[in-house]
Amino acid sequence: MGYSRTNTGSPSKSELTVETRDVGDVVLVYPQGFINAHTVRVFESAIQKSISLKRFKIVVNCEELAYIASAGLGAIMGSIEEIRSNGGDLRLASLNETVQNIFEILGFNHLYRTYASEAEAIASFGPAQGAGA
Numbered sequence: 001m002g003y004s005r006t007n008t009g010s011p012s013k014s015e016l017t018v019e020t021r022d023v024g025d026v027v028l029v030y031p032q033g034f035i036n037a038h039t040v041r042v043f044e045s046a047i048q049k050s051i052s053l054k055r056f057k058i059v060v061n062c063e064e065l066a067y068i069a070s071a072g073l074g075a076i077m078g079s080i081e082e083i084r085s086n087g088g089d090l091r092l093a094s095l096n097e098t099v100q101n102i103f104e105i106l107g108f109n110h111l112y113r114t115y116a117s118e119a120e121a122i123a124s125f126g127p128a129q130g131a132g133a
Contacts, residue, residue: 032064035072056088063094093121
């Protein structure tokens with residue numbers, strides 16, 4: 001009945017994939033699964049890669065994110081200062097009820113802008129013309 005892989009502990013909670021995509025000057029990050037102590041490096045490396053490429057407008061699309069533990073929240077907190085000091089921001093889109101509740105309980109909804117859709121989050125950065133200020 002299909003292929004199954006078992007890890008020690010909770011197998012479903014150790015699964016995470018992260019894809020990225022560029023839309024203009026915005027980097028979209030798509031975590032799928034669970035961000036916890038075992039998987040946070042995968043998520044963190046996607047954000048750090050954007051920073052290393054001097055891409056500071058980041059949208060994390062949480063549509064396929066089932067759960068984020070404190071390690072994932074720590075990864076966001078650990079990178080936000082560098083992102084914002086370079087004129088960018090990390091914004092969140094399409095949070096499910098579970099992830100939204102975690103953010104609200106911890107007060108993250110006051111620290112990070114959240115959007116109902118990816119398109120709204122991208123648009124919140126304004127036009128991508130790049131004309132200097």
